[in-house]
Amino acid sequence: MNSFRTRLTVIIITMIALSVTASGLFMMKTFKENHINALQDNMVREMQFIAAKMEWRTGDSQSVLDYYTQEAAELKHFTAARVTFIRNDGVVIGDSDFDARMMDNHYEREEVQGAIKNGVGRSIRKSDTINQSMMYVAVPIQQIPTEKPYIIRLAIHLDEVDRSVGQVTMVLVGGLLILFVVAALISYRIALSMTRPLEQITKVAKRIKNMDYRARVKVMKQDEIGELGTAINAMADSLQVQMGRIKQNENQLQSVLANMINGVVMIDANGKILLMNRRAEEVLGFSARELVGRHYSDAKQQYELSQIIKEAFQTRQHLKEEVTFYYPEERLLELNLVPISQAGQEFNGILLVLQDVSAIRRLERMRSEFVANVSHELKTPIAAVKGFAETLLGGAVKDEETASSFLKIIYDESERLNRLIGDILELSKIESRRVPLLFSPVELEGFVDKTLTLLEAEATRRGIQLHQKVESGLFVEADEDRLRQIIMNLLSNGINYATEGGRVSIDIHALNDDLIRMKISDTGIGIPKKDLPRIFERFYRVDKARSRSSGGTGLGLSIVKHLVELHKGTIAVESTVGVGTTFTIDLPVIQ
Incomplete structure (x- = not known):
C-alpha cells in the first residue's frame, strides 16, 4: 500500500508539475507579448507627443539633416530609445545613433509600410545598420496636407525587453515553485487521505481472506471510500454469519459421523477414499490417517471388501452384502454400498456403510436356542404327565400303590412345569426391564x-x-x-x-x-x-x-x-x- 501511495503521489505531483510548467510557459509567453505590446503602445504615445511639440521642416539641405539629427539625439535622452526621422519618400533625414546620409532608404521597411497603411507600424527584426535584433514602432506625421506624411520611428534593443521579461520571469518562476511545493504538499495530504483508508480496507480484506471474519473497517467519512468500507463491513458480517452456520453444520456432521454406531467410508469416482469415521476405523482396523487420500485397494487385508467395492463401481447400483471379517477381529458385517451422484446425473463415487451385525446374529441364534431349550424343557414334563396319565387310564388306576406313585410323579412334573413357566415369565419381565x-x-x-x-x-x-x-x-x-x-x-x-x-x-x-x-x-x-x-x-x-x-x-x-x-x-x-x-x-x- 505504501508503494501505491508513492505511485499516487508521484502521479499527482507529475500532473501538477506538468500543469504548472504549462501554465508558467503560457504565462511567460503571454506576459512577454503583453509587455511588448505595452512598450509599443508607450512608444506610440511618445512619438505622438514628439510630433505635437516638434517643429517640422522640409527639404533636403544639410541644415535640415542636421536639424533632425540633433533633434533625434536630444529625444533619445528622453525616450531611452533610438529615434529615426524618415521622409515620405523613405529617405532617412535624421537618426540618433547613426549618420542619416549613410543609411539605406527605409520606405520598404515593414514598420514604415505599416505606419503608412495602418497609422501605426510595428516590427521586430534584425537591424541592417547595427546587425542586432530590434523592436521598431513607427507612426506617420502629416505635415503638408497635399504631401505624403513623414515617419517618426522609435527602436529599442530586444535585449532590454528580454531583460525586463527575465526579471518578471524569475519572479514568476519563484512563485510557481512555491505553488508547486504547496501543491505537492497538498497532493501528498490528499493522497494520504485517500490511501490510508484504502490501506486499512486492504488490511481488513486480507484478514477476511485469511478467514478472520471479525475484522472490520473503521469508517471515518461517508464518502466513496467510506461507502466502500461500509460495504466491506456488511460483507464481513454476512460472511461471519454464513461461516458460523457452515462451521456449526460441519461440527454437527462431524459429531454425527464420529458418534455413529455404523462405519461410514466415502470413496470418490477415482476410487480414492475421501472420508472415514471413527467406527469405520475400528471395524476395518485402519486409521483414517493411513487410508484417506489413498485408493481403496490399499486396504490389502480386506480383499473381499475391495472386490465388493470394485463390483459397486462397475454396476453403479446399490449393493448389500454380509461378509465375515477376520481382521482386526472376527466380525460379521453388513455392507451397504450406495452410488453417489449430483442431481441424479453425474456419478461421484460410492458411500460405504458398515454395520456390525455380529451381536444381532448372536441374539438371533440365542433366541433360536432359547426357543429350542424352552420347547425341550416343556416337552419333558409334559411327556411324563401324558405318559403316566395314559398308563393310569389304561387300567393302572386300579392298582392303588401304582396309581399313587404315578399320581405323585404327575404332580411333581406339573410342579416342575409350573416353576419352569414361572421362571421363564420372570426372566422375560426382568430382561425387558418391566x-x-x-x-x-x-x-x-x-x-x-x-x-x-x-x-x-x-x-x-x-x-x-x-x-x-x-x-x-x-x-x-x-x-x-x-x-x-x-x-x-x-x-x-x-x-x-x-x-x-x-x-x-x-x-x-x-x-x-x-x-x-x-x-x-x-x-x-x-x-x-x-x-x-x-x-x-x-x-x-x-x-x-x-x-x-x-x-x-x-x-x-x-x-x-x-x-x-x-x-x-x-x-x-x-x-x-x-x-x-x-x-x-x-x-x-x-x-
Whole structure:
C-alpha cells in the first residue's frame, strides 16, 4: 500500500508539475507579448507627443539633416530609445545613433509600410545598420496636407525587453515553485487521505481472506471510500454469519459421523477414499490417517471388501452384502454400498456403510436356542404327565400303590412345569426391564437371618450346615424382595449341589463407603473351568441329570445375574471341582 501511495503521489505531483510548467510557459509567453505590446503602445504615445511639440521642416539641405539629427539625439535622452526621422519618400533625414546620409532608404521597411497603411507600424527584426535584433514602432506625421506624411520611428534593443521579461520571469518562476511545493504538499495530504483508508480496507480484506471474519473497517467519512468500507463491513458480517452456520453444520456432521454406531467410508469416482469415521476405523482396523487420500485397494487385508467395492463401481447400483471379517477381529458385517451422484446425473463415487451385525446374529441364534431349550424343557414334563396319565387310564388306576406313585410323579412334573413357566415369565419381565424395583434401606444382618430361616428345613433335610457372617450395622439400599430372591437362589444352589455333611455360608462386609460385598460359598461338587463362562446363560446346566433330579429349571443363575445388574452391581464366580464354588456380588450402598 505504501508503494501505491508513492505511485499516487508521484502521479499527482507529475500532473501538477506538468500543469504548472504549462501554465508558467503560457504565462511567460503571454506576459512577454503583453509587455511588448505595452512598450509599443508607450512608444506610440511618445512619438505622438514628439510630433505635437516638434517643429517640422522640409527639404533636403544639410541644415535640415542636421536639424533632425540633433533633434533625434536630444529625444533619445528622453525616450531611452533610438529615434529615426524618415521622409515620405523613405529617405532617412535624421537618426540618433547613426549618420542619416549613410543609411539605406527605409520606405520598404515593414514598420514604415505599416505606419503608412495602418497609422501605426510595428516590427521586430534584425537591424541592417547595427546587425542586432530590434523592436521598431513607427507612426506617420502629416505635415503638408497635399504631401505624403513623414515617419517618426522609435527602436529599442530586444535585449532590454528580454531583460525586463527575465526579471518578471524569475519572479514568476519563484512563485510557481512555491505553488508547486504547496501543491505537492497538498497532493501528498490528499493522497494520504485517500490511501490510508484504502490501506486499512486492504488490511481488513486480507484478514477476511485469511478467514478472520471479525475484522472490520473503521469508517471515518461517508464518502466513496467510506461507502466502500461500509460495504466491506456488511460483507464481513454476512460472511461471519454464513461461516458460523457452515462451521456449526460441519461440527454437527462431524459429531454425527464420529458418534455413529455404523462405519461410514466415502470413496470418490477415482476410487480414492475421501472420508472415514471413527467406527469405520475400528471395524476395518485402519486409521483414517493411513487410508484417506489413498485408493481403496490399499486396504490389502480386506480383499473381499475391495472386490465388493470394485463390483459397486462397475454396476453403479446399490449393493448389500454380509461378509465375515477376520481382521482386526472376527466380525460379521453388513455392507451397504450406495452410488453417489449430483442431481441424479453425474456419478461421484460410492458411500460405504458398515454395520456390525455380529451381536444381532448372536441374539438371533440365542433366541433360536432359547426357543429350542424352552420347547425341550416343556416337552419333558409334559411327556411324563401324558405318559403316566395314559398308563393310569389304561387300567393302572386300579392298582392303588401304582396309581399313587404315578399320581405323585404327575404332580411333581406339573410342579416342575409350573416353576419352569414361572421362571421363564420372570426372566422375560426382568430382561425387558418391566420389573419395577422398590428401593429402601435394608439392614443386612436381620435380613440374612430371615432368609436363612426359610432355608433351614431344606438344609437340615439334606444334612447341610448353614453359616453366616454379616458385618454389624450394615445397610444397603435395595429392593428387599429381589435381594432375597438373589440370595435364596444362590443359597438353594449351594444346598442342592453340596455334598451331604457339607457347608453353605454367606459372608457380607463393606468394601468401602460406596460398596458392599456378598460372598456365598458351598463345599459342593464344583464347576469345571470350561463351564464357568456360560453358567449365567439360560438353560445352561453343568450336570443336567442332577439338575433335573433336584427340580432345577436352568434359569436361576440367569435371573440372579439380571437382578444384580438391575441393582447396578456385579457378580462373579470362582470354583474348583470337588472343592466348592464361591459367588461374589458387589452392590452399591446407595442407588
